[in-house]
Amino acid sequence: QVQLVESGGGLVQAGGSLRLSCAVSGRTYSSYTMGWFRQSPGKEREFVAAISRSGGGTYYADSVKGRFTISRDNAKNTVYLQMNSLKPEDTAVYLCAATPRSRMFEEDYGYDFWGQGTQVTVSS
Secondary structure, three states, rough: OOOOEEOOOEEOOOOEEEEEEEEEEOOHHEEEEEEEEEEEEOOOEEEEEEEOOOOOEEEEOOOOOOEEEEEEEOOOOOOEEOOOOOOHHEEEEEEEEEEEEOOOOOOOHHHOEEEEOOOEEOOO
16 A cells, blocks of 8 residues: 655745655555646646656646656655746645556546645745
């Protein structure tokens, strides 16, 4: 069983930065491709970024490319999402996800395990 716990959300002004963390329990963390998604009230869950098992490959949604950076520390069983130049439209609950597959899915059905999420609110 894999458990994911996100942290680092909060309230920030437009143009500011936040770093989200996702701590993963389980013996085979380094075997999982990891992803970040976000969801706002009344909207579908939206892909944000994904990272390969080794961390050597990353993939971003166009809406965050150049502003967000996904990374992982396999020694700490943690994946990060550094968010810079935040905009009010980035406001959402951010969720961490994991899949044992090697593909970096942007579809949420590709992921088997999910965290509860952390709220990010960007004020204008």
